[in-house]
Amino acid sequence: MHVEIDLTGRRVVVLGHAGAARRIVTRYRVAGAAVERFDTLTAMTGGLEGVTLVVEVQGAGTEASGRGDDAGGVLRQRCLEAGALLTREPAGRDTGHVSLVGGGPGAPGLLTLDAAAALRDADVVLHDRLGPTDALTDLAPSAELIDVGKLPGHHRVPQSGINALLVEHALAGRHVVRLKGGDPFVFGRGSEELAACLEARIPCTVLPGISSSIAVPAAAGIPVTHRGVSHLFTVVSGHVPLTDEEHLHLAGLGGTIVVLMGVSTLPQLVAGLGRAGMRPDMPVAVVERGYSTSQRTTSGTLSTIVTAAGAARCQSPAVLVIGEVVRVGLQLQGSAAHLARLTESLAS
Numbered sequence: 001m002h003v004e005i006d007l008t009g010r011r012v013v014v015l016g017h018a019g020a021a022r023r024i025v026t027r028y029r030v031a032g033a034a035v036e037r038f039d040t041l042t043a044m045t046g047g048l049e050g051v052t053l054v055v056e057v058q059g060a061g062t063e064a065s066g067r068g069d070d071a072g073g074v075l076r077q078r079c080l081e082a083g084a085l086l087t088r089e090p091a092g093r094d095t096g097h098v099s100l101v102g103g104g105p106g107a108p109g110l111l112t113l114d115a116a117a118a119l120r121d122a123d124v125v126l127h128d129r130l131g132p133t134d135a136l137t138d139l140a141p142s143a144e145l146i147d148v149g150k151l152p153g154h155h156r157v158p159q160s161g162i163n164a165l166l167v168e169h170a171l172a173g174r175h176v177v178r179l180k181g182g183d184p185f186v187f188g189r190g191s192e193e194l195a196a197c198l199e200a201r202i203p204c205t206v207l208p209g210i211s212s213s214i215a216v217p218a219a220a221g222i223p224v225t226h227r228g229v230s231h232l233f234t235v236v237s238g239h240v241p242l243t244d245e246e247h248l249h250l251a252g253l254g255g256t257i258v259v260l261m262g263v264s265t266l267p268q269l270v271a272g273l274g275r276a277g278m279r280p281d282m283p284v285a286v287v288e289r290g291y292s293t294s295q296r297t298t299s300g301t302l303s304t305i306v307t308a309a310g311a312a313r314c315q316s317p318a319v320l321v322i323g324e325v326v327r328v329g330l331q332l333q334g335s336a337a338h339l340a341r342l343t344e345s346l347a348s
């Protein structure tokens, strides 16, 4: 039998333990009811007067918490007297949830407080090779850690597989953290993972992170903007070479260009920007493995950087910075080094 009742503002009592009853309570709340939950009928402080509906959650352990054989009869009788409807619903399993977490560029100190809290609470962490992966056993002590990391060109777990894992673990009632390097919505396919969760009706929270597009230049001392030098920066994916129209627009903007995933397409980018009229002496920096002990900056100009990066065997992961701000960064570093030497000589 299917009966429709408008429950807006009506009192609904749910009998069952919190975990087992959570989804049912949420469903009635969403329907506008004033929901109260009790472990058992005897746990109810008041009577059933004014209650429209009593929902007994089956398999929720109500029997185990002292309900005798005739308790079903007592409940039926009490509902009848109070004029309340009685229904029974299976407990079902509690759905877990997914946190799509931006882990920042790799240093644990650059995680947000919310990201650290999500990791502490996680049952499962799906991570890849970027972000604060080394510190995960400390950051997520009670979680199963699953590496779905992709090496450039080798998709270790395909995106559809990652989406399926997220959904599968959440449906099993777990708190799943999908930890992504930098920010989840900057070239991270985070929006696809969010869509997969929403399609499976799994609650998903997105926690932004510090993107490597800003943090990695900063690690090398390069500001992406500097008053009087550059008042804009564009973040581009170098995963596939840009079109000539894109080169024209980028060169025409006259601001800082930050490229992620751009090591292998650097020659095409440099040639394209040159064709688009960018000055050959425009400063360029390649910052590899930001925030790691092997962080390294290779710098040059539009006309020299391909040779310099080749000679230095620059590799992914690296952030490329093209623009006058690179010179500002080098000058700042020069001043910092000068200051350090000065302090040292004064101290000795």
Ligand code: SAH
Pocket: 105, 106, 130, 131, 180, 181, 182, 183, 184, 185, 186, 187, 188, 210, 211, 212, 213, 216, 259, 260, 261, 262, 287, 288, 289, 290, 291, 316, 317, 318, 319
């Ligand atoms: N969502 C990420 C970017 C993912 S694309 C973010 O917001 O940072 C992956 C690319 O990010 C890498 O190829 C590299 O270009 C860059 N990257 C991320 N972390 C980096 C790091 N610690 N050092 C250098 N480059 C990094």
